[in-house]
Amino acid sequence: MDFRALVIIMMSAVLVNNYVLRQFLGVCPFLGVSKDLKSSVGMGLAVMFVMLMAASVTWPIQVFLLDANGLDFMQTVVFILVIASMVQLVEVVLKRFLPALFASLGVYLPLMTTNCAVLAVTISNINNGYTYIEALVSALGAGLGFFIAMVIFTGVRSQVAAADPPEAFKGIPITLISAAILSLAFFGFDGVIENLFR
Amino acid sequence: MKTDKKSILTRGIIKENPVLVLVLGLCPALAVSTQAENAIGMGLATTFVLLGSNVVISLLRNIIPGRTRIPCYIVLIASFTVLAKMAIEAYAYPLYQALGIFLPLIAVNCIIFARAEMFANRNNVLDSVLDALGSGAGFTLALLAIASIREIFGSGTWFGLELPWLADNNIMIFSLAPGGFIVFACLLAIVNKISKDRKVRTEHDCTSCPAAVACGKRNER
Numbered sequence: 001m002d003f004r005a006l007v008i009i010m011m012s013a014v015l016v017n018n019y020v021l022r023q024f025l026g027v028c029p030f031l032g033v034s035k036d037l038k039s040s041v042g043m044g045l046a047v048m049f050v051m052l053m054a055a056s057v058t059w060p061i062q063v064f065l066l067d068a069n070g071l072d073f074m075q076t077v078v079f080i081l082v083i084a085s086m087v088q089l090v091e092v093v094l095k096r097f098l099p100a101l102f103a104s105l106g107v108y109l110p111l112m113t114t115n116c117a118v119l120a121v122t123i124s125n126i127n128n129g130y131t132y133i134e135a136l137v138s139a140l141g142a143g144l145g146f147f148i149a150m151v152i153f154t155g156v157r158s159q160v161a162a163a164d165p166p167e168a169f170k171g172i173p174i175t176l177i178s179a180a181i182l183s184l185a186f187f188g189f190d191g192v193i194e195n196l197f198r
Numbered sequence: 199m200k201t202d203k204k205s206i207l208t209r210g211i212i213k214e215n216p217v218l219v220l221v222l223g224l225c226p227a228l229a230v231s232t233q234a235e236n237a238i239g240m241g242l243a244t245t246f247v248l249l250g251s252n253v254v255i256s257l258l259r260n261i262i263p264g265r266t267r268i269p270c271y272i273v274l275i276a277s278f279t280v281l282a283k284m285a286i287e288a289y290a291y292p293l294y295q296a297l298g299i300f301l302p303l304i305a306v307n308c309i310i311f312a313r314a315e316m317f318a319n320r321n322n323v324l325d326s327v328l329d330a331l332g333s334g335a336g337f338t339l340a341l342l343a344i345a346s347i348r349e350i351f352g353s354g355t356w357f358g359l360e361l362p363w364l365a366d367n368n369i370m371i372f373s374l375a376p377g378g379f380i381v382f383a384c385l386l387a388i389v390n391k392i393s394k395d396r397k398v399r400t401e402h403d404c405t406s407c408p409a410a411v412a413c414g415k416r417n418e419r
Contacts, residue, residue, distance in 0.1 A: 022375050024229035026309065031224070076302040077276040084272060113272070114306045116225050120299050127299070167393040172221055173383040178370060180379030189376070 004197055005158060008132075011196060013141025017069045020149045021182060026117030031175055033108070034153045044150040048143030051121050054083050055139030058122040067089055078157045079122050088136050096111040107135040117146060134177075153182055206325055210332030217340035218389050223309040226300050226377040227341055234357050237282045239293040241338025243282045243301065247306040248337075249311050250278035251332040255318040256326035262319070271314045272305075273417035279305040309337060340385075347381050 019025040026047070033043040058079050066072045091109050094102040112118055121142045125135040156178050165174045202235055208292045216222045223244075251274050255262070262270045282299050287294045294301065304310070319327045350356050352372030354365030371377045 024225050027224040027228065046364075051259070052390040073280060076280050077273065077304050080272055080276050080305055081269075084409060111312045115310060116306045118304055123302055124299055135382065137262060162321065166387075168387040169383070171390075172232045172385040173390065176383035176386070180376040180383065182369075183379060187376075190300065 006134065009134055009138050009194055010141040012149065012193055013138050014145040015186065016193055018125045018145045018149055018186050019142050020146055021179070021186045023120075023196075025120045026115055026146060027116060028169060029108075029111060030062070030150060030153065031172070031179070034150055034157055037106075037151070037154050038155040040150045041147075042104050043108045043111075044143075044147030046112065046144045047115065048140070049105065049119065050083075050090070050109070050112045050115075051139045051143040051146075052136065053086060054079075054118050054122050054167055055125055057086055057133050058082055058134075059125060059135045062126050075123065075126070079119060080113075083118055083122070087112050117142065136169060149182070153179065154180055203325070204329055205324055205368075207328045207332045209361060210329060210334070211336040211339065214333075215336040215340055216312070216333050217337055218343075218385060219393075221386070222312060223307050223337065224382075225343060226307060227337075227402070228375075228382060229301050230297055231341055231378060231381075232348055232352065232373045233296070234294065234342060234345045234349050237294045237341035237404060238306065238338065239286070239290065240297060240300065241334070241341050242299075244304055244307060245330070246282050247304050247307075248313060248334045249277040249327065250281070251275045251310055251314055252318040252326040252330035252379025253323060255305065255314050256321060256323045257300075259319045267315075271311060274311050275314070276305040303364070333385075333411040343385065344381055346383075347356060348377055352377060 013019070017023060020027060020030045029043055029047070033038045041050060060081060061078060062072070063076065066074060066078065087109055089104075091106065094109075095104070121139050125138055128138075157175065160174060160178050163174070169177070210216065211337060217224075217227045223352075226240055226244070230236045249270070254274050255271065258270075279302060282304065283294075286297070286301065313329060317329045319406050321329070346356060350361065350364060354363075354368040356362050372381065
């Protein structure tokens with residue numbers, strides 16, 4: 001197992017190719033649920049959890065079921081259905097065995113079905129030809145990147161709330177402008193990967 | 199529903215533009231809008247899926263049981279997405295490569311869910327076709343607007359055509375991720391300014407999102 005490759009995949013998913021700020025994946029929850037720290041932490045953890053679960057389930061399905069039978073054109077349909085039913089299953093299991101965790105993540109779990117970031121991470125794992133371990137690491141990294149972006153953005157928004165923008169910019173536009181500035185900040189991580197193991 | 203045919207068609211383009219007024223489908227709108235050509239391709243692909251899903255859901259609206267409608271929508275929309283993806287891969291390979299992962303992600307585009315849930319499952323086929331064409335055109339035009347601004351200033355071209363002076367003085371940030379956010383924010387601000395008296399969503403929030411039903415937020419258990 002090449003440990004370096006894993007670290008590179010992780011760093012790339014968290015910082016350099018951050019899902020929200022660099023690739024525009026999962027923008028809706030990013031803008032919608034980032035008003036207070038509690039809900040953004042809940043949403044971030046839920047995304048991380050579901051991404052990891054989804055990647056761990058979809059990779060074997062793709063390799064052993066779809067590829068083995070020449071059905072890879074069914075990828076999109078199968079992955080969405082698997083993610084949707086898995087989310088339901090996770091909800092039931094959490095409710096039954098871990099009520100404390102369910103209380104904090106429960107509200108956000110149903111939103112995962114149509115969260116494009118979750119579907120994207122499973123598809124890009126396959127497109128990049130990752131091994132199982134690499135797929136898990138990349139899903140964890142993507143989730144962690146989403147979580148970090150969410151938490152930072154909540155802090156930014158609490159400052160923006162006190163500002164007084166022009167009338168037309170109030171609401172979503174000013175939120176998007178702050179997202180742009182945060183995204184600009186993440187460009188500072190360019191070149192981290194190339195220089196990681198020099 | 200009292201609205202006449204023409205208003206069903208034009209509503210999606212201006213008054214209820216899915217991107218610029220309802221603020222839905224942000225991920226594809228921001229991600230593929232670096233080139234005007236890709237924006238048109240994405241817009242047409244989404245319109246095709248929207249049309250297909252609206253027609254089928256409207257035809258089956260009395261057959262699909264209310265409690266299981268969301269999974270049914272998911273399967274139908276995903277199937278049309280696969281069709282669109284395969285067609286683009288076969289006939290427009292450069293576009294297929296440019297759209298990349300956002301092509302399969304049409305399947306989770308909340309605009310399509312919103313139209314299915316809010317319109318197609320309670321209206322006849324003809325109205326659903328008009329609704330799909332209107333919303334699809336609105337989505338395509340909004341994408342084209344964002345993409346034109348970003349391509350002209352970001353790379354100094356429009357539909358791949360080099361523009362004098364701008365091509366030598368391009369502003370890189372417009373083609374990068376922050377540029378997408380900024381251009382979109384400014385367009386929304388312009389829409390806000392123009393339509394002051396109309397009802398425009400001022401807060402991006404899951405509870406006010408018309409697609410929240412599709413997300414399962416208000417799904418019956």
